[in-house]
Amino acid sequence: MSFIDSLLAGLQLVSNVEAFLALALGVAIGVIGGAIPGMSATMAVALTLPFTFSMTPITGILLLLGVYKGGIFGGSIPAILIKTPGTPASSATVLDGYPMAEKGQAGKALGMALWASCTADLISNLALIFFAGFLASFALSFGPPEFFTLILFSLTIIAGVSGDSLLRGGLSAMLGLLLATIGLDLVYGTNRFTFENPNMMGGLNFIAVLIGLFAIPEILSMVWNPASQDGVARSLGRNKVTFQEYRRSFKSIVRGSFIGVFLGSIPGIGAAPSAFLSYSEARRKSPNKEDFGNGEIEGVAASEAGNNGVAGATLIPLLALGVPGDVITAIIMGAFMIHGLQPGPMMFVLNVDIIYGLFIGLIVSSIFLFFLGSVAIRGFKYVADIPRGVLFPAVLILCIYGVFAVNNNIFDVGVMFAMGGVGFVMMRYKVPAAPFLIAFILGPLLEDNFRQSMLMSGSSGWVLFRGPITWFFWTLTAITVFAIVRAGIRATRHQATGTSQP
Amino acid sequence: MEDRSIQIQLGIGAIAASVFLIAVAIPFWVSSPSNVPNVILSPLFWPNVLAALTGLIGAGLIVTSIARPRPEKPDASDVDDRPAAFTRLAIMAVIMIASVLVMPRLGLVWTAMLTFAATAFLVKTKHPRSALVCAVVIPLVLYVFFAHIAGVAVPQGDFVRLP
Numbered sequence: 223m224s225f226i227d228s229l230l231a232g233l234q235l236v237s238n239v240e241a242f243l244a245l246a247l248g249v250a251i252g253v254i255g256g257a258i259p260g261m262s263a264t265m266a267v268a269l270t271l272p273f274t275f276s277m278t279p280i281t282g283i284l285l286l287l288g289v290y291k292g293g294i295f296g297g298s299i300p301a302i303l304i305k306t307p308g309t310p311a312s313s314a315t316v317l318d319g320y321p322m323a324e325k326g327q328a329g330k331a332l333g334m335a336l337w338a339s340c341t342a343d344l345i346s347n348l349a350l351i352f353f354a355g356f357l358a359s360f361a362l363s364f365g366p367p368e369f370f371t372l373i374l375f376s377l378t379i380i381a382g383v384s385g386d387s388l389l390r391g392g393l394s395a396m397l398g399l400l401l402a403t404i405g406l407d408l409v410y411g412t413n414r415f416t417f418e419n420p421n422m423m424g425g426l427n428f429i430a431v432l433i434g435l436f437a438i439p440e441i442l443s444m445v446w447n448p449a450s451q452d453g454v455a456r457s458l459g460r461n462k463v464t465f466q467e468y469r470r471s472f473k474s475i476v477r478g479s480f481i482g483v484f485l486g487s488i489p490g491i492g493a494a495p496s497a498f499l500s501y502s503e504a505r506r507k508s509p510n511k512e513d514f515g516n517g518e519i520e521g522v523a524a525s526e527a528g529n530n531g532v533a534g535a536t537l538i539p540l541l542a543l544g545v546p547g548d549v550i551t552a553i554i555m556g557a558f559m560i561h562g563l564q565p566g567p568m569m570f571v572l573n574v575d576i577i578y579g580l581f582i583g584l585i586v587s588s589i590f591l592f593f594l595g596s597v598a599i600r601g602f603k604y605v606a607d608i609p610r611g612v613l614f615p616a617v618l619i620l621c622i623y624g625v626f627a628v629n630n631n632i633f634d635v636g637v638m639f640a641m642g643g644v645g646f647v648m649m650r651y652k653v654p655a656a657p658f659l660i661a662f663i664l665g666p667l668l669e670d671n672f673r674q675s676m677l678m679s680g681s682s683g684w685v686l687f688r689g690p691i692t693w694f695f696w697t698l699t700a701i702t703v704f705a706i707v708r709a710g711i712r713a714t715r716h717q718a719t720g721t722s723q724p
Numbered sequence: 725m726e727d728r729s730i731q732i733q734l735g736i737g738a739i740a741a742s743v744f745l746i747a748v749a750i751p752f753w754v755s756s757p758s759n760v761p762n763v764i765l766s767p768l769f770w771p772n773v774l775a776a777l778t779g780l781i782g783a784g785l786i787v788t789s790i791a792r793p794r795p796e797k798p799d800a801s802d803v804d805d806r807p808a809a810f811t812r813l814a815i816m817a818v819i820m821i822a823s824v825l826v827m828p829r830l831g832l833v834w835t836a837m838l839t840f841a842a843t844a845f846l847v848k849t850k851h852p853r854s855a856l857v858c859a860v861v862i863p864l865v866l867y868v869f870f871a872h873i874a875g876v877a878v879p880q881g882d883f884v885r886l887p
Contacts, residue, residue: 276874386727389784393738396778400745400771403754407767412755414767441843445816447803448847611849615840616862622823622836623866627876632827639820651730669770681762714791 232578235280244281245583248288249590253598255289256296258608259306261617263293265437267553269617271429271560272624279561280576284583286557290550291587294493294533295339295595298526299602302331311493311529314501318514318521325517329599333463334519335526336595338475340588342527345479346486346534347584350541353487354570354577357542361567366674367686371695373668376545378699380490381657382706389710391657394648398658401426402665409673421633428556428663429628430637433621435659436549438642439649441621444614446646463519471523474504478524482531487538490660492548493529500528534584540565541577545664549656552663560628731789738782745775815846831881836863 236242248270255266267289274282297309302319315335322331364372381391404415405425416422478500485496504524505514514521536547537554544566546552558565563573570577625638648655679685686692750771760766803809823839830838837859844855867886870876880886 273869273874275876387788389781389788390731390734393734393778393781393785396738396774396781400774400778403771403774409765410757410760410767412757412767414754414771415749417753442813442816444847445812445843446809448812449803609849609851609854611844611847612851612855612858614847615843615849615855616858618843619836619840619862619866622839623832623863623870626832626878627870627874630877632824632879635827636824639824642820643817651734652727653734672770673765676762676764681764710788714788 228574228578229582231575232580232582235575235579236284236582240278241281241284241579241583242586244277244285245288245587246590246594248285248290249292249587249594250288250598252289252292252294253296253299253591253594254292256293256308256312257299257598257602258613259300259304259308261440261613262309262436263290263297263311264309264549264553265440265617266293267550268429268433268436269620269624271432271553271557272627274557275560275627279558279563280579280583282561283554283557283576283580284587286554287580287584288587288590290554291343291533291584291591292594293550294530295336295343295526295591296598297529298335298339299332299599302335302522303328303602309493311497311532312525313494314497314525314528315522317501317525318516318518319525321515321517322519322522327517327519330463330467330519331522332599334467334471334522336592336599337463337468338471338478338523338526339530339595340592341475342479342482342530343533343588343591344585345476346483346531347581347588348534349483349487350534350537350584351581354538354542357538358567358570361543362571364567364691366671366678367688368691368695370668370671370675370686371692371699372543373545373664373671375695375699375702376489376539377657377661377664377668379488379702380660382702383490383492383495386652387710388703388706390653394653394655395657395661397644398661399665399668401431401658402662403669408666408670409677421631425666426637427625427628427631427634428559430625430634431641431662432553432556432659433625434638434641435645435655437617437621438638439645439655441614441618442642442646443649444610448611467519468523471520474500474508474520474524475527477503477507478527479531482528482533483535486532486535486547489539489545489547490656491532492656493532496532497525497528500531501525537584541569541580542567544667546660549659552660555663728789731785735782735785735789738778738785740782742775742779742782745778746772750775812846816843819843819846827881828879829882831883831885832878833863833867833886834881834884836866 251270252263252266255261256263267286270286270289274285294309294311297307297312298315298319299308301307301312301315302323305316305320307313307316319331319335322328377395381395382388404422406423407414481500481503482496485491501521501524504520505511508514508520510518536551539545539547540551540555544564546555555565563569563576621638622635625634626632628634645655675685687696750768754768754771756767763769819839819842823835827835840859840862841856844859849855867878871878
């Protein structure tokens with residue numbers, strides 16, 4: 223199928239009111255979810271997932287992608303107005319956004335955040351369209367050993383960068399991999415930790431684990447400490463961002479977008495490091511570097527471009543390789559699976575219409591984000607005023623309905639609560655949840671590819687080093703482990719000697 | 725809780741979990757056919773590898789925690805009254821367990837209403853009237869969506885059935 227044919231097939235799939243309504247609704251839900259302090263884009267995507275079951279695959283996935291895009295931008299609204307990032311990715315936006323709000327320039331800061339977010343989102347989506355197909359065609363030659371080393375590399379980097387230490391991330395990933403062994407054995411069909419319970423023979427339900435791990439711990443945190451953490455919302459002021467200011471920050475926005483695209487396409491890095499790197503690069507290159515941290519509009523532009531530049535790029539490894547780039551794309555991968563689709567290189571062959579439909583939807587989502595984001599900025603006050611004592615019980619009820627609806631099974635609700643307890647303990651012990659979830663999803667794939675490799679080679683381990691692709695991933699894994707361990711040792715030494723890190 | 729103490733507790737927990745898995749859980753709760761040609765292909769192999777790696781990570785956590793300095797002052801707690809916080813958590817656990825147990829008898833909608841109200845009052849909501857209204861309205865709206873639009877067979881329970 224030529225590019226034009228694929229594009230037309232995708233256009234045919236999404237050229238209906240339902241698909242665009244779902245996308246717009248998704249962006250709106252995401253912006254609201256991201257803007258509510260205590261919720262996050264991840265939780266918003268997780269809670270929306272059960273509502274997609276009755277939709278067609280393309281409509282359901284567009285809804286979730288809309289929530290993702292909206293959620294990342296939505297996090298910047300409370301970051302600027304109440305100094306509370308709605309998502310971790312918006313932490314860098316606080317640095318200059320809140321000082322601007324204190325000066326009565328909140329409207330200007332939010333306007334710039336929106337312009338930068340939409341520009342970065344568009345660049346990120348274009349990068350996805352250009353690179354995903356290329357990477358997928360390359361990945362078509364992958365066999366089980368290549369996929370095994372790719373997944374191992376992804377898990378290493380996810381475990382290494384998503385927490386305070388590689389070891390805690392590694393522990394989280396191990397727990398996820400162990401949990402993924404529950405169910406019938408992939409090759410022999412024998413029982414593994416099923417306790418003769420038929421509910422466990424197919425493994426634990428992904429949605430129950432996901433919502434249990436990401437939504438329930440937030441509710442338990444609220445129960446642990448119900449004292450309100452709401453800040454004081456600043457007024458928007460009369461200032462609006464001008465085209466002149468946008469043009470002055472344009473270089474930083476484009477640079478931040480490319481940083482986001484680069485870091486987003488590597489599984490596990492996520493939006494927060496990208497936002498901080500983009501911010502520090504903008505400060506380094508800016509003639510007004512002394513104003514950064516005191517309300518410099520270019521700082522807001524750079525950090526927002528950095529975190530939104532990731533949003534399209536994290537879909538590159540998901541669509542091209544079947545490896546989620548972060549937790550949200552892991553949830554979206556779950557949505558693909560629920561709708562009977564397996565993301566990865568074969569999707570570019572078997573479901574090319576869906577791939578191009580998603581590309582078109584993503585481009586349109588940047589436009590929706592611009593208009594809905596403008597409305598959300600003005601409506602934030604109403605969102606921020608939702609009492610937490612009503613919001614979190616409502617989230618709990620959404621979780622119960624959503625998890626039950628997956629299989630019409632009360633057992634899944636019990637699994638969700640159990641995982642909520644695990645997630646809360648992990649939160650208290652500062653063990654990151656992202657490696658757990660991604661390992662839980664990738665665990666069966668990792669084991670399956672490992673055992674297939676062993677079957678292929680008559681149980682010889684050399685098959686895992688059979689060619690340049692496997693060498694490449696082994697080298698990347700070794701470099702990642704070395705870099706993270708070295709950084710950890712340095713940090714420990716600095717702590718021991720009582721000096722701050724350079 | 726200070727970082728060093730967290731690291732040590734995590735390390736001990738990981739080693740304990742590893743020993744339990746290798747000595748008890750895997751031998752008793754993972755079954756393997758007797759005619760597996762190679763140990764690498766056995767259903768026991770992967771869980772054993774993961775359990776061993778968990779133990780190694782636990783040891784690593786303990787070793788690295790030794791290198792960390794002891795803080796001069798213990799970290800301040802994030803809540804003023806820890807016993808009350810634990811009591812609230814215990815009550816929340818009871819609410820969650822009870823909701824799973826009573827759902828087949830009461831039905832999803834009524835269970836959700838009670839769970840909403842109980843949770844809102846547990847966290848001493850400042851808006852009790854709004855909470856009560858939401859406790860009734862939200863489960864009903866979700867029932868309408870899931871039962872009548874998404875076609876999910878929402879459990880109705882033995883007492884009051886909804887259309």
